[in-house]
Structure formats: C-alpha cells, structure tokens
Amino acid sequence: MHETLDQYLRSYFASTPDYHSYDEAFLTDFLKMGPLRGFIPTSLGGTYDGTPTCMAMLETVSYHCLPLGLALGITGSLFLQPMAKLAPKELSERILPRFLNSAELGGMMITEPTGGTDIFGLRSTLETANGQATLNGVKCWGGLTGRAEHWLVAARIKKGGKLTRRVAMVYVPLASKGVAVEEYFDALGLQPIAYGRTRYSNVTIPESYVITPPGGSALRDILDTLFRSRMGVSAIAAGQCRRLVDEVTERANSRVSFGRIIAEYDQVQFRLSGLRGMEQVNQSLWHFVGDWKDSHNDVSGDQVLANAVKVMSTDALTAAADSAVQVFAGAAYKRSSVIGRSFTDSRPFQIFEGSNDVLLENTYEVLASRYGGVDPETVGMEFERYGLSVSNEIPAMVREALVRKEELSQRQKVLYGKIVSWMLVQAVLEQESSHTGRVVEDGTRLAHRHMAAHAAEMPYMG
Structure with a gap:
C-alpha cells in the first residue's frame, strides 16, 4: 500500500510543472484506495500493524502534499485511533468500517471562539437523561469543518443545571439535527482543508455516543x-x-x-x-x-x-x-x-x-x-x-x-x-x-x- 500510494501521488502531482493541491474528485478517488485502513484495527477490517506504519504513510503523503498529509493525520490521529481505543465496542464496530473503502473523513472539535488552550474554560455543555445526550455550544477552527462526516466533540458535563469541571468526549455525526456550520473562514493556507465555526444547538444523540464512562472525566x-x-x-x-x-x-x-x-x-x-x-x-x-x-x-x-x-x-x-x-x-x-x-x-x-x-x-x-x-x-x-x-x-x-x-x-x-x-x-x-x-x-x-x-x-x- 505504501509504494502504491507513493506512485499514485507522484503521478498526480507531477502531472503539471506548477504545484497544485487537490480537488474533491481527487480526494474521493484517493480515499477509496484505502489509506485510512492503516489506522483501523484488523478486527474491524483495517490493516493497522503499528504506529510506525501509520507515520510512514503520513510522511510519504506529506512529501507530495502537505494539506493532504494533514487531512489524513486529522482523521487518523484525532478520530479513528481514539474511536478504536475509547469508544464502546458496538459504536466503533458500526462506525470505523465505513472508512475502509469510502471517502468519509473524521475530526475532533475542542477549540471555541473564546479559546482552546484552557480546557476547563470550555463553554460547550453536555447533559444526559433517559438514555439521551444533549449537546450545546460553538466550536471553531476544527480542520475539515463541514467536510468530515464524523466528529469527536469535547464539552463540559452539565448536571442539575450546573456546569461541572468534568469534561466529556462525544461522537457527533455531522448530519445530526442541530449541527450547523455558521461560517467558513477565509484561511490563509492549507487549501482545500476547510476551517470555520460550527454551532451545536440542542443536538440530541444516544447516550451510547458519549465516549466518557459514566461519572468520569475525559480529560486524561x-x-x-x-x-x-x-x-x-x-x-x-x-x-x-x-x-x-x-x-x-x-x-x-x-x-x-x-x-x-x-x-x-x-x-x-x-x-x-x-x-x-x-x-x-x-x-x-x-x-x-x-x-x-x-x-x-x-x-x-x-x-x-x-x-x-x-x-x-x-x-x-x-x-x-x-x-x-x-x-x-x-x-x-x-x-x-x-x-x-x-x-x-x-x-x-x-x-x-x-x-x-x-x-x-x-x-x-x-x-x-x-x-x-x-x-x-x-x-x-x-x-x-x-x-x-x-x-x-x-x-x-x-x-x-x-x-x-x-x-x-x-x-x-x-x-x-x-x-x-x-x-x-x-x-x-x-x-x-x-x-x-x-x-x-x-x-x-x-x-x-x-x-x-x-x-x-x-x-x-x-
């Protein structure tokens, strides 16, 4: 797979004497070749055989196109690997195989308009009741905004109407009702990776989508x-x-x-x-x-x-x-x-x-x-x-x-x-x-x- 990707990318990016990034048609074809399989456990149909193999693939892709390497890194490191490691088995078994032969991508949302470094200062909230979880908040600068179909979102747990210091991670499909990309930023570089601001308004999802164990915090x-x-x-x-x-x-x-x-x-x-x-x-x-x-x-x-x-x-x-x-x-x-x-x-x-x-x-x-x-x-x-x-x-x-x-x-x-x-x-x-x-x-x-x-x-x- 490594040599196949290298040859494919070399051929594509050498097709013109001037540098060019990639368009959606190329990205779709490239992803269907299965570069993300290397991040997915073999038990779920992937080819993961260790972190060095994943990193070697990222090195090769980034040689040809830095934004493309970043797109794979975002999906692999910030979605596929934490989902495989942390998500309930029934959730990971249902979601991860979708990446084997498709053009789907994933990402993680932490940063908010008020900042991203102080994780205890997050204002996005998550409430759970009767087997359901409700997410509210605004996130920004998540790489692949509006393009990735799958997201892990960080929020603070709200209990009894009060905001706690406990942090949760929750799986949120982009297609969920109440998820809206309010703005796409005119980013200075890394095109065509999209950045923007996403609002979560009373997004209701199954409680099983909450990655954090009940009563715990996802900080670690x-x-x-x-x-x-x-x-x-x-x-x-x-x-x-x-x-x-x-x-x-x-x-x-x-x-x-x-x-x-x-x-x-x-x-x-x-x-x-x-x-x-x-x-x-x-x-x-x-x-x-x-x-x-x-x-x-x-x-x-x-x-x-x-x-x-x-x-x-x-x-x-x-x-x-x-x-x-x-x-x-x-x-x-x-x-x-x-x-x-x-x-x-x-x-x-x-x-x-x-x-x-x-x-x-x-x-x-x-x-x-x-x-x-x-x-x-x-x-x-x-x-x-x-x-x-x-x-x-x-x-x-x-x-x-x-x-x-x-x-x-x-x-x-x-x-x-x-x-x-x-x-x-x-x-x-x-x-x-x-x-x-x-x-x-x-x-x-x-x-x-x-x-x-x-x-x-x-x-x-x-």
Missing part, C-alpha cells in the same frame, strides 16, 4: 489523544522537509548566478546543511515516537516529550520553508510554487494543537513541578522516562545557563523550554544514530547551534 483521554497527535506531526513535517531538501538541492545545482551554480556558494551550502539537519531531526523524531507510542498505552503524562516533538518538528518545518525561499528567491513567491505554498502552509502547524509558546512554558512548569526545578540533572531524570539520556556533547554554555532559579518570567520559562526541547532532540538524534546508523551530522550541528543561541539569549531577556 483527551490529553492522551492530543499528545499522540502532537507526536505524529513530526512525520508530516518530515515528509515536507524531505521535499524541500530535494527541491532546494535541485535548484542549487541548476541555478547559475555570477557565472557559478549557486550550490558552490558557501551560504547556499550552509542553507542546504540546515535543511538536511531539519529533515534529520524530524525523521529521527517520528521514528522514535512511533515506537514509544506503541509501547505505552497512556501518554497523557508525557508532556515534555509531546511538547518537544511538536514544537521542534513544526519550528523545523517553518524554518526549512523560510530557508528554501531564500534559495529560490522571487521564484518562490508564487501560488504555483511548492516552496511558496510550503512557506504559507507550514505556519499554522506552530499554532494548532497548542501554540508553541504555550507548550514551551508548559514544559518548564511540568519539570519544575515534578522535580522542584529545572537544570541538567532534572532534565536527565525526565529523559530517563523515555529511555533517553542527556548528551555528553551538550555545549558547556548551555549547562551553565540552565540553572535552578526561584522566580522566572514567562519569557524565561519559554526560553528554558526551548533549550530543554533541543536537548531532547540531541538525545533522540544520538540514540537513533546509534541504533540504526542513520546519518544525523547536520541535525546534531543544528541542535548545538540552537542550544548555544538560546543560552546566549538568557542574560538579555529583560
């Missing part, structure tokens, strides 16, 4: 799902970074400026090294977390790993697109350029599923709460949770900068989070190189450069 399940999805972003970023490396390498070897191919210029070589480093970072990250997710049933407590993988992979993706634009120059500033589209389409990855600044601060807060402070020793203790160790090659100035302090400003906490995240990248690069022989020289150099730069910033944070 939501975090487990989101953390797995954040880790999965690294595969999408890896595919697009691999594409950028190929495109820039070809451009550098064919473009002549001042009588020389630009690949001979030192700065272009520096950018090519950086691009290869960003790809190596993402390839190593997705291989590592693919195995990690399969060996751990609950990752809701692995904030540091999930945060670091999501932040580092998406920052690397956007930086790679930035660098590619510099090499392509004006040729990239076109809608028909794969580099120009990557420049625009990569940006939202730093925002959705938790903006990177928020995740970086959270990394610091988790470490400080868990170990009483943040320094190389406590970072090493955290890394042991993941079978990693702090590299002996960490620059000395980084070890000196990462010291315990009683009071840190928010901006300092974010900077600490960046340093810790790059330390994790370095640890993963070394482990992957040791276990697989994967070349990571450019990635290691990139990690050292970023750690040193962040450490040098520390005295000037204000």
